[in-house]
Amino acid sequence: MSWETLCQNFAEDSFWRLACDSVPKISQGTLLTIEITFAAIAIGFVFGLLLALGRVYGNRPIYALCSGYVHFVRGTPLLVQLLIIYYGLPSFEIRLDPVLAGIIGLGINSAAYQAEYFRGAIQSIRAGQMQAALAIGMSRPQAIRSIILPQALRLVIPPWSNELIYTLKYSSAVSFLAVDELYWTGHHIAVKTYRYFDVYLIIAFIYLALVLILTKIIDKIEDRLRIPGLEIKH
Amino acid sequence: MASEFLVRIHDLHKRYGHEEVLKGVSLNVRPGETKAIIGPSGTGKSTMLRCINRLTDPDQGQIWLESTEVTAHGVDLNKIRQQIGFVFQDFNLFQHLTALDNVRLGLMKVKNMPKDRATELALYELKRVGLEHKANAYPNQLSGGQQQRVSIARALAMEPKLMLFDEPTSALDPELIGEVLKVMKTLADEGMTMLIVTHELGFARSVCDEIIFMEKGFIVEQGSPEQLFNNPKQPRTREFLSKLSELYGESPA
Numbered sequence: 354m355s356w357e358t359l360c361q362n363f364a365e366d367s368f369w370r371l372a373c374d375s376v377p378k379i380s381q382g383t384l385l386t387i388e389i390t391f392a393a394i395a396i397g398f399v400f401g402l403l404l405a406l407g408r409v410y411g412n413r414p415i416y417a418l419c420s421g422y423v424h425f426v427r428g429t430p431l432l433v434q435l436l437i438i439y440y441g442l443p444s445f446e447i448r449l450d451p452v453l454a455g456i457i458g459l460g461i462n463s464a465a466y467q468a469e470y471f472r473g474a475i476q477s478i479r480a481g482q483m484q485a486a487l488a489i490g491m492s493r494p495q496a497i498r499s500i501i502l503p504q505a506l507r508l509v510i511p512p513w514s515n516e517l518i519y520t521l522k523y524s525s526a527v528s529f530l531a532v533d534e535l536y537w538t539g540h541h542i543a544v545k546t547y548r549y550f551d552v553y554l555i556i557a558f559i560y561l562a563l564v565l566i567l568t569k570i571i572d573k574i575e576d577r578l579r580i581p582g583l584e585i586k587h
Numbered sequence: 588m589a590s591e592f593l594v595r596i597h598d599l600h601k602r603y604g605h606e607e608v609l610k611g612v613s614l615n616v617r618p619g620e621t622k623a624i625i626g627p628s629g630t631g632k633s634t635m636l637r638c639i640n641r642l643t644d645p646d647q648g649q650i651w652l653e654s655t656e657v658t659a660h661g662v663d664l665n666k667i668r669q670q671i672g673f674v675f676q677d678f679n680l681f682q683h684l685t686a687l688d689n690v691r692l693g694l695m696k697v698k699n700m701p702k703d704r705a706t707e708l709a710l711y712e713l714k715r716v717g718l719e720h721k722a723n724a725y726p727n728q729l730s731g732g733q734q735q736r737v738s739i740a741r742a743l744a745m746e747p748k749l750m751l752f753d754e755p756t757s758a759l760d761p762e763l764i765g766e767v768l769k770v771m772k773t774l775a776d777e778g779m780t781m782l783i784v785t786h787e788l789g790f791a792r793s794v795c796d797e798i799i800f801m802e803k804g805f806i807v808e809q810g811s812p813e814q815l816f817n818n819p820k821q822p823r824t825r826e827f828l829s830k831l832s833e834l835y836g837e838s839p840a
Contacts, residue, residue, distance in 0.1 A: 500681050580683050
């Protein structure tokens with residue numbers, strides 16, 4: 354039995370009929386949204402961490418460079434950044450596939466925000482931790498890797514999970530590059546069926562479900578990485 | 588340059604902004620000696636200690652560890668610091684690691700020791716400070732005194748030539764001070780070379796070979812415990828000691 358015939362069990366024009374009919378397209382869109390979000394978050398994580406390290410430990414030029422990046426990216430709209438990458442870069446003979454352009458745009462945007470979360474966490478580690486590491490003969494990079502980051506990355510989880518959620522939701526901006534992610538897929542269906550309220554409601558609830566799942570996963574990770582003796586009892 | 592001294596400090600100066608906290612301090616330590624540095628707060632005692640392993644960079648003056656000039660340009664600081672154990676006032680145990688890992692980390696990362704060998708040595712050091720049974724505890728599951736003993740074990744594991752203690756008991760509840768001092772006394776008895784900034788005059792008197800009284804960036808007076816406590820030459824030393832004994836209600840005998 355095909356999906357279409359299955360959906361015919363619902364009354365014509367009912368909400369559930371619409372929902373059922375939309376499942377194939379919307380699940381594709383949802384999958385693409387998840388892919389874009391994770392790719393962007395991963396790019397943002399790597400560059401964000403480097404930016405944060407540059408701002409905390411870098412010399413003057415590195416500090417200035419990293420700070421400049423963070424200020425520029427945080428000071429300009431995500432949408433404008435996406436449009437520059439997708440529609441602007443071809444002027445320099447750089448043509449990107451829209452999904453890739455979206456991932457890169459979201460990624461470099463997220464990097465700036467993640468950098469600030471990381472910087473805050475790194476700077477909240479007490480200076481004595483670094484000194485103790487240096488005192489036993491560790492190099493600064495060794496101390497950062499083995500002492501500072503393992504603590505900072507644990508501390509950063511709660512604020513960082515905000516960024517994960519934002520990125521998931523703001524990935525809908527990639528629709529401006531005509532990428533058929535979750536929001537844009539829904540939009541197509543809404544326009545075609547004139548069922549704006551129902552369709553957008555479905556879309557909204559899918560975002561909500563994804564956010565709740567991510568939140569749950571983050572909580573699990575946080576639990577698992579908790580340092581004994583430092584836990585806050587719920 | 589061979590020398591009878593393990594540590595030589597010559598004319599050390601350090602300035603923070605307009606305030607000169609070290610105004611020319613010179614000091615020598617022979618192998619096996621234990622010296623206590625006493626004096627009012629903010630007189631450069633900790634700063635001097637931190638200059639020895641260059642956690643703080645002096646502005647002027649030289650420090651030698653055996654024949655190596657610690658203060659020379661381009662010296663391999665990581666190599667030097669491996670040879671100098673440092674115990675902090677507030678322990679500074681690595682918060683995310685167990686007691687065992689705190690002690691073992693330097694062996695594995697700095698000395699590139701294989702894990703099983705490092706574990707063995709780390710457990711031995713924990714045993715030395717009486718905390719073998721707490722190997723798997725995290726810092727925040729330990730009392731202050733236990734944390735400080737782990738931090739001593741962490742320093743000892745690197746097999747240092749010199750141990751520096753920066754007010755090791757000042758952050759401890761009174762009932763926890765004894766266990767830390769006991770470990771330090773054992774170390775002194777075993778012949779470890781130690782420089783200890785402390786307010787524990789009783790301990791300094793009974794364990795240390797020499798007492799150094801510092802004030803306002805200078806060494807005011809130094810000498811054997813008997814001489815310094817019973818017959819201080821400088822009026823400032825006398826004043827400081829009597830103030831402390833007033834505070835604790837007894838002489839530091």
